[in-house]
Amino acid sequence: MTLAAPAPSVSATALTALISGRRRIGLLAVAGLSLACLLLTIVAIGQGAISIAPGRVAEILMAKLTGDDALLQGRDVLVVLNIRVPRVLLGLLVGAGLAVSGALMQGLFRNPLADPGLVGVSAGAALAAAATIVLGDRFLTGTLMKLPFAVLPLGAFCGGLVSTLALYLIATRGGRTSVATMLLAGVALGALAGALTGLLAFISDDRQLRDLTFWSLGSLGGASWTKLSAVAPIILPLLLLMPLLARGLNGLMLGEAEAYHLGIPVQRIKALTILLVALAVGASVASAGLIGFVGIVVPHLIRLSVGPDHRLLLPLSALGGAMLLVGADIVSRLMVAPAELPIGIVTATIGAPFFLWLLLRRTSVLDV
Amino acid sequence: MSEPVVPILSGRELSFVAGGRQLVTDATLDLVCGTTTILIGPNGAGKSTLLKLLTGEIKPAGGRIDIAGEALTGVPAWRLACLRAVMAQHARLVFPFSVYEVASLGVDGIGRALTRQRREAIVAESLAAAGVIDLAGRRYQTLSGGEQQRVQFARVLCQLEAGRSVAERQVLFLDEPIASLDLCHQLSLLDMARSIAARGVAVLVVLHDLNLAVTYADHLVVMDQGRIIAQGPPARTLDDALLRQVFKVDLSLSRAPAPGLPFLLPQQHRSRPAA
Numbered sequence: 001m002t003l004a005a006p007a008p009s010v011s012a013t014a015l016t017a018l019i020s021g022r023r024r025i026g027l028l029a030v031a032g033l034s035l036a037c038l039l040l041t042i043v044a045i046g047q048g049a050i051s052i053a054p055g056r057v058a059e060i061l062m063a064k065l066t067g068d069d070a071l072l073q074g075r076d077v078l079v080v081l082n083i084r085v086p087r088v089l090l091g092l093l094v095g096a097g098l099a100v101s102g103a104l105m106q107g108l109f110r111n112p113l114a115d116p117g118l119v120g121v122s123a124g125a126a127l128a129a130a131a132t133i134v135l136g137d138r139f140l141t142g143t144l145m146k147l148p149f150a151v152l153p154l155g156a157f158c159g160g161l162v163s164t165l166a167l168y169l170i171a172t173r174g175g176r177t178s179v180a181t182m183l184l185a186g187v188a189l190g191a192l193a194g195a196l197t198g199l200l201a202f203i204s205d206d207r208q209l210r211d212l213t214f215w216s217l218g219s220l221g222g223a224s225w226t227k228l229s230a231v232a233p234i235i236l237p238l239l240l241l242m243p244l245l246a247r248g249l250n251g252l253m254l255g256e257a258e259a260y261h262l263g264i265p266v267q268r269i270k271a272l273t274i275l276l277v278a279l280a281v282g283a284s285v286a287s288a289g290l291i292g293f294v295g296i297v298v299p300h301l302i303r304l305s306v307g308p309d310h311r312l313l314l315p316l317s318a319l320g321g322a323m324l325l326v327g328a329d330i331v332s333r334l335m336v337a338p339a340e341l342p343i344g345i346v347t348a349t350i351g352a353p354f355f356l357w358l359l360l361r362r363t364s365v366l367d368v
Numbered sequence: 369m370s371e372p373v374v375p376i377l378s379g380r381e382l383s384f385v386a387g388g389r390q391l392v393t394d395a396t397l398d399l400v401c402g403t404t405t406i407l408i409g410p411n412g413a414g415k416s417t418l419l420k421l422l423t424g425e426i427k428p429a430g431g432r433i434d435i436a437g438e439a440l441t442g443v444p445a446w447r448l449a450c451l452r453a454v455m456a457q458h459a460r461l462v463f464p465f466s467v468y469e470v471a472s473l474g475v476d477g478i479g480r481a482l483t484r485q486r487r488e489a490i491v492a493e494s495l496a497a498a499g500v501i502d503l504a505g506r507r508y509q510t511l512s513g514g515e516q517q518r519v520q521f522a523r524v525l526c527q528l529e530a531g532r533s534v535a536e537r538q539v540l541f542l543d544e545p546i547a548s549l550d551l552c553h554q555l556s557l558l559d560m561a562r563s564i565a566a567r568g569v570a571v572l573v574v575l576h577d578l579n580l581a582v583t584y585a586d587h588l589v590v591m592d593q594g595r596i597i598a599q600g601p602p603a604r605t606l607d608d609a610l611l612r613q614v615f616k617v618d619l620s621l622s623r624a625p626a627p628g629l630p631f632l633l634p635q636q637h638r639s640r641p642a643a
Binding site for chain 1: 420423424425444445446447448449450452453454456459460461462463464465466468469470473474476477478488492495496501504505527
């Protein structure tokens with residue numbers, strides 16, 4: 001090929017160094033974050049009303065895993081296994097799910113400011129939750145009434161799915177989903193759901209209003225093995241299937257037509273992404289309430305440090321999101337102990353200033 | 369010409385309608401391996417729409433397209449990606465991908481069966497061929513428009529090379545590939561397009577520069593108002609009447625002495641009173 005290409009040998013060597021350097025950074029980041037996540041998990045399990053040393057926590061966990069029942073004696077064992085572990089696991093799962101959902105939404109919408117709420121899950125879930133809290137007292141009777149904390153998550157989950165489905169149908173014409181339409185329709189639907197939620201708040205009594213407020217600020221407080229076993233099968237598919245989406249989303253960064261030219265099944269990637277995100281976010285909202293900013297903060301931090309390649313971005317976001325939520329949960333438990341600060345307050349207090357900082361250095365993060 | 373040439377891609381009586389407007393009408397076109405076909409026409413003639421029809425990006429309202437002997441609509445996306453590569457007019461990126469990553473997108477999808485060493489070699493060769501290997505570590509967004517266009521060209525070269533392990537006969541589509549290039553890079557990109565054609569690929573280029581079009585085309589296709597109004601070897605396809613009718617310019621073609629190719633001097637336009 002006759003081009004004025006610069007001396008290829010020198011460039012090729014530099015290129016090889018560049019590629020292997022990049023791969024090394026990626027591996028280091030995955031290994032480092034995994035280790036940090038494990039350590040934070042052990043620390044988090046020890047924190048709370050009864051403080052347990054990390055060494056003891058590790059001991060209990062090892063004993064449980066190896067089936068060594070002789071070591072599983074004492075009050076701290078009960079606290080760790082029945083209260084702390086499900087709570088921290090729920091935090092890991094919800095945090096990972098929210099952060100990966102954020103990374104996926106930003107990729108799918110080709111918009112750095114997209115977050116999981118964009119697919120309409122949060123608005124729909126919040127409306128359904130408000131309806132359950134406010135109208136539940138009036139219309140749910142008998143046994144259902146005795147289970148408000150079973151009805152609420154279910155209602156929120158269904159509300160999230162229904163609104164996502166509505167958005168998807170609005171934005172899909174002739175087998176093609178327009179992400180731009182979905183974005184705009186999401187804003188409209190969000191406003192509508194917000195108004196209706198406001199209306200419900202208006203007609204609610206003091207207790208209902210308090211329930212509503214606390215739910216909308218998020219908490220990992222209600223975690224139990226039962227709750228975890230209900231949530232895990234809904235969030236895990238997202239985390240397990242995300243490697244299938246990574247290449248497709250990389251291609252989508254060039255535009256939908258270009259992704260199609262590269263051989264990527266664009267419509268399948270879009271539908272699968274939306275479905276997995278709706279399920280994962282619906283389950284997160286249902287189990288832990290509205291927790292903002294995890295989906296924005298984490299993916300951007302990862303992009304800043306290792307770049308936007310989804311093959312690395314998605315797993316690192318999962319680890320980062322899990323750590324952020326579990327870390328925020330420690331803060332929420334310690335700040336005003338023995339009471340608990342809603343975790344949404346903690347993540348938003350970290351998230352909002354970060355977001356502003358992001359806007360200030362926009363030239364390097366966003367395409368402007 | 370003893371054997372009949374079998375086109376790798378053929379479009380028959382294609383039409384496309386959008387928003388009540390007939391953008392392409394009754395277009396019939398064959399792309400033949402080893403041939404550089406250049407598509408010219410004024411703005412809004414339907415060149416890009418025809419290109420999108422032929423790449424499978426949009427479906428024709430009428431007519432039929434065959435690629436490698438099969439109906440285009442029946443070919444799955446990944447196999448289509450092995451058969452043809454496309455460089456679109458504008459490719460904008462949202463997140464700060466590096467030049468190397470952008471070029472790698474060409475092999476990431478369809479090159480999965482290749483070894484990592486082979487994939488990396490393909491990307492390095494393509495970056496070198498497009499003259500952007502020194503930019504490999506740079507962020508795509510920080511490049512100039514012309515540099516970005518050359519990176520996109522490198523990506524397309526990657527895809528062709530990766531696809532060659534699956535498909536022997538391929539098509540390369542370039543939609544105004546030289547729009548933001550300087551003269552040196554315009555010529556070298558078109559040289560490369562021709563050398564790719566010489567390797568046995570069918571190349572279709574949309575161009576605006578008529579002089580470059582007649583210089584590089586084996587087969588020239590002229591579109592106006594959604595229709596193909598002339599096609600054939602450049603020297604026999606363009607004439608003064610066609611120029612006046614299609615491009616609304618009152619210029620006369622001249623002949624360069626050596627290869628006998630027609631050329632025009634836009635300078636003539638200024639020396640004449642407006643029609």
